[in-house]
Amino acid sequence: MREFILYSRTGRTDSRFPNLREGGRLDVVYQSVLMSLFRSHAIRRNVTFHALLGGPPNPPLELIVEGEKLRDVRTDEKTWEDILRRVLSGREHPGITLRKNSLQHLVKEKTNIFVLEESGESINTIDLGSDPVFVLGDQVGLPKKDEDFVLRYGKKVSIGEKAYLASACICIINYILDRREG
């Protein structure tokens, strides 16, 4: 198993948004789902993606997308706008759940946690163990308080000195893990 946790500081927590970008940058959540869960004509059944949504009106909410159970999805943003709107209005979609939860509580449930940071230990040398959980900030980054908390449970890991989009970081981590497994 692989897990990705995206901290979305402003992600809207109801379905009243005109589009994903104006939903507190839910477009970043979409892009991260895309790179977490999709290969060419295939869903990564061994990946679970979490987004911690911190925007109005009901924060914090945890959105969970489980590759193992995910059905009826496509790869474009419009499809995910419809899905997120449905789930955030209390309706269901196979493989997607929503619950009241904070980043701090979520992290306490997990082991083998790695926080993505340019200054961390290289992903090429660090021991990821089995079933690693990667924590990523959104376009703004993790709040200092949350980062300090998460680092009590995990380690900083780096994929290089350059700063990438959260979705690109996820793509790169999936690729690196694929190469090891292959």
Add this chain to the structure above:
Amino acid sequence: MREFILYSRTGRTDSRFPNLREGGRLDVVYQSVLMSLFRSHAIRRNVTFHALLGGPPNPPLELIVEGEKLRDVRTDEKTWEDILRRVLSGREHPGITLRKNSLQHLVKEKTNIFVLEESGESINTIDLGSDPVFVLGDQVGLPKKDEDFVLRYGKKVSIGEKAYLASACICIINYILDRREG
């Protein structure tokens, strides 16, 4: 310089589409632009992206997005739906051009061409030279006739045995090249 050429077999060649997905999978073009040209809070000025659009009503058209000149952009699909609609209706956007051109003609203008294929030589051992140009198929892949033609001018290169989304392939190639330059 780095260049990516995406062959979009069905990409719509006018602005009459309800959304990118229903525009002959122009959402794949958007995702490829995202992973070609954007880092965190930065545009990759050293990348040029091309999409060869083969859909109705005016194929083939070449869409060119030049990182060096690109302005007034954001990373979400909705923004790119607006931009592509504008450009495909004959209006302008800084850094983006449209011209009548085919994949075969485009390839003849280039040197150092690499066609992405799982069966190609590993990107870790192949000599990419300077200013490599990568050719990728869309969700269906390159037509055999075009692939045979392109391979008269270039080589097959592989990033691994797994099949990834075109956008993920671009992300991975950018990352591998970043690591070499870093």
